[in-house]
Amino acid sequence: MTETDAALRTLAHNVRTARTRAGLSLDELGRRAKVSKGALVALEKAQGNPNFATLVRLADTLGVSVSALMEGNAEQRVRVVAADAVMPLWKGERGSEARLMLTTGGPAATEVWRWTLEPGEEYPSHPHQAGVTETVSVTRGEMVLVVDDTEYPVAAGQTAAFDADATHTYRGSGADTCHLIMTVHLPPGAA
DSSP: HHHHHHHHHHHHHHHHHHHHHTTTOHHHHHHHHTTTTHHHHHHHTTTTTHHHHHHHHHHHHHHHHHHHHHHOOOSSSOOOOOGGGSSEEEEOTTOOOOEEEEOOOOOEEEEEEEEEEOOOOOOOOOOOTTTOOEEEEEEEEEEEEEEEEEEEEEETEEEEEEESSEEEEEEESSHHHHSEEEEEETTTTOO
């Protein structure tokens, strides 16, 4: 079994478990998350290739983190994750990418993401569930964070924080690749 097959099996199991725990039918989950029933059936059979936006909508609808859908159940006291050990969950046409590195445990989980944004490339995100906040720390380059149609330039060495229950976009700016660490802070009980 390849790593991709194993990841799809884990995802299928976790989506089915979270859907059952939430008491949702495939039809109801699909309606709420704006995902076709056929795509959900394929996903729960470990088939298909769901995109990042679909995973975010499913996680938000099910009230869990994206990584809760992606990770197996092995818990260790200390986890060390190398960037190249984690597959990108989003890749842009110009080479940008987003990797979910890990999610912390506890009552209010935090997702840790590593992003690269090429100049002019952007990722628009739909609003998350109420109570979700994000921080974006630029380590190299420049980006523009757009929240509710207002642009906020963020340069290397700067960090921005915002309530993520609003429409938001991450856009690379400047002449070089932007590197950033994003944290998504989930409300208690959402992980």
